[in-house]
Amino acid sequence: MATKFVLIGSGLAGGLLAAYLGRRGYNVDLYERRADPREGNLVGGRSINLALSTRGIHALEQIGIADEVLRHAIPMRGRMIHPAGAGAHTIFAPYDVDPTKHINSIGRAALNTTVIEAAQRYPNVRVHFNHKCAGVDIDSAMAHLLNPPSPGYGVAGTSSSQPLNNASPARTSTTQPITASGDAVIGVDGAFSAVRQSMQLKIDNFEYDESYLAHGYKELTIPPGPDGSWRMEKNALHIWPRKSFMMIALPNPDGSFTCTLFWEFEGPRSFATTKTDDDVRRFFEEEFPDAVPLMPNLLDDFKNNPTGSLVTIRCAPWFYRDKVCLIGDAAHAVVPFYGQGMNAAFEDCVVLDECLAAFPQDRQRAFAEYFQRRKENADALADLALENFIEMRDKTASRTFRAKKKLDHFLEAALPRVYLPLYTMVTFTRIPYARAARRARFQDGAIYAGLIAIAALLIGILLWFTG
Ligand SMILES: Cc1cc2nc3c(=O)[nH]c(=O)nc-3n(C[C@H](O)[C@H](O)[C@H](O)COP(=O)(O)OP(=O)(O)OC[C@H]3O[C@@H](n4cnc5c(N)ncnc54)[C@H](O)[C@@H]3O)c2cc1C
Numbered sequence: 001m002a003t004k005f006v007l008i009g010s011g012l013a014g015g016l017l018a019a020y021l022g023r024r025g026y027n028v029d030l031y032e033r034r035a036d037p038r039e040g041n042l043v044g045g046r047s048i049n050l051a052l053s054t055r056g057i058h059a060l061e062q063i064g065i066a067d068e069v070l071r072h073a074i075p076m077r078g079r080m081i082h083p084a085g086a087g088a089h090t091i092f093a094p095y096d097v098d099p100t101k102h103i104n105s106i107g108r109a110a111l112n113t114t115v116i117e118a119a120q121r122y123p124n125v126r127v128h129f130n131h132k133c134a135g136v137d138i139d140s141a142m143a144h145l146l147n148p149p150s151p152g153y154g155v156a157g158t159s160s161s162q163p164l165n166n167a168s169p170a171r172t173s174t175t176q177p178i179t180a181s182g183d184a185v186i187g188v189d190g191a192f193s194a195v196r197q198s199m200q201l202k203i204d205n206f207e208y209d210e211s212y213l214a215h216g217y218k219e220l221t222i223p224p225g226p227d228g229s230w231r232m233e234k235n236a237l238h239i240w241p242r243k244s245f246m247m248i249a250l251p252n253p254d255g256s257f258t259c260t261l262f263w264e265f266e267g268p269r270s271f272a273t274t275k276t277d278d279d280v281r282r283f284f285e286e287e288f289p290d291a292v293p294l295m296p297n298l299l300d301d302f303k304n305n306p307t308g309s310l311v312t313i314r315c316a317p318w319f320y321r322d323k324v325c326l327i328g329d330a331a332h333a334v335v336p337f338y339g340q341g342m343n344a345a346f347e348d349c350v351v352l353d354e355c356l357a358a359f360p361q362d363r364q365r366a367f368a369e370y371f372q373r374r375k376e377n378a379d380a381l382a383d384l385a386l387e388n389f390i391e392m393r394d395k396t397a398s399r400t401f402r403a404k405k406k407l408d409h410f411l412e413a414a415l416p417r418v419y420l421p422l423y424t425m426v427t428f429t430r431i432p433y434a435r436a437a438r439r440a441r442f443q444d445g446a447i448y449a450g451l452i453a454i455a456a457l458l459i460g461i462l463l464w465f466t467g
Pocket residue numbers: 008009010011012013014031032033034046047049050051052131132133134188189190191192193194217260327328329330336338339340341342343344345
């Protein structure tokens with residue numbers, strides 16, 4: 001009988017991984033605590049749109065859905081910087097020396113639906129919404145689930161809403177505890193993973209570290225113009241860098257932009273102290289004067305939209321024997337400033353699929369190999385994402401930073417295949433994150449050494465002629 005995987009969480013990586021496993025002929029039962037996104041439920045608490053780039057596109061291509069996803073994407077060719085001060089002109093900074101290179105703004109809900117539907121094309125994959133995992137018995141690969149009664153109960157989009165194996169949900173008026181067992185459980189249940197928590201309880205010396213930024217985030221909207229058009233440059237990621245905080249905006253296909261304000265939770269000027277409509281209006285008029293006229297719903301959005309927190313999670317190991325494995329944010333949540341969390345989670349799916357193919361008879365070896373290939377890279381990405389927050393909120397506004405970017409692009413053009421800027425390696429290649437970070441450090445060292453040598457030479461020549 002084919003191996004059976006129980007997957008917990010059908011967010012972005014859960015649906016995609018189910019498709020990969022389904023394609024390999026495994027039996028897959030995917031349990032998601034939320035209702036079916038196709039029933040119009042918002043993916044609450046996470047960003048509305050995201051930047052999809054090369055690593056994520058590659059993972060979607062392998063399963064044949066990249067074109068479908070990219071059809072709804074808006075290319076963003078660079079950063080549009082909105083400097084501080086009324087009347088300041090925006091500055092466009094391309095992402096790469098090659099003007100065709102771009103990242104893609106895509107809607108989270110639509111992408112979530114596409115990956116789930118890709119998984120459901122395989123008859124051996126069943127998706128169960130409204131099933132919350134309460135914990136996993138990691139020795140027996142058995143998930144404990146709660147199935148609250150809901151009008152949206154069932155397995156949407158498939159005919160397989162029946163109980164599976166020893167899963168026995170019944171339509172009752174109270175929450176039904178059930179179990180689902182397989183040969184292995186895979187936790188694709190995000191940053192606050194219940195599967196990971198079960199591993200933490202059971203595995204001696206399980207390493208776990210979570211660290212929160214002092215900043216939270218709030219999403220706001222710039223609606224479309226009266227004719228449905230975009231009210232700012234459409235093909236750019238807009239940034240209002242303000243040193244200790246920033247706002248960004250990504251375009252949506254309906255002509256709107258989703259803005260995200262990243263701001264301190266506490267402090268003299270912060271989410272905590274900005275409560276009244278007057279406070280909010282004053283803050284936005286001082287800091288983002290060009291955006292305010294485009295945000296007619298600012299006060300309502302600010303009041304009603306939640307303030308999210310930003311966490312980095314590192315843990316080890318990501319697997320337990322041949323029974324449990326972690327993927328995506330469950331294994332390595334990162335802050336969103338490199339636009340790579342989802343891209344990395346999709347890359348995990350590709351790597352795990354390769355490892356399962358390499359060791360079809362030895363799942364523990366496959367899990368171990370996957371962990372070994374990904375851990376160093378996830379740690380490197382976590383560091384890069386934290387560093388990029390400082391770059392985005394502070395350095396993008398400075399002339400020196402923009403000069404360095406121009407030098408990067410000049411060297412990339414002058415030394416093709418030899419010099420690659422860090423952003424290019426992370427975003428437009430599949431060079432492992434850790435190797436990209438090491439190579440960028442080496443390149444920066446070489447540039448600075450070169451600049452010092454040139455300066456020393458010039459001083460020497462000057463002294464020669466004057467002395
Ligand atoms: C503000 C913000 C902006 C971002 N922008 C980008 C970007 O531009 N580009 C990018 O690549 N990444 C971005 N990310 C990161 C990206 O959102 C995550 O890395 C990505 O969603 C991870 O996918 P995942 O499937 O691992 O987890 P998730 O997408 O979080 O999915 C987890 C799923 O598990 C379900 N679940 C959770 N607990 C349980 C349970 N107990 N039982 C059953 N189901 C459960 C959840 O309901 C959810 O559906 C951003 C993140 C934030 C917060």
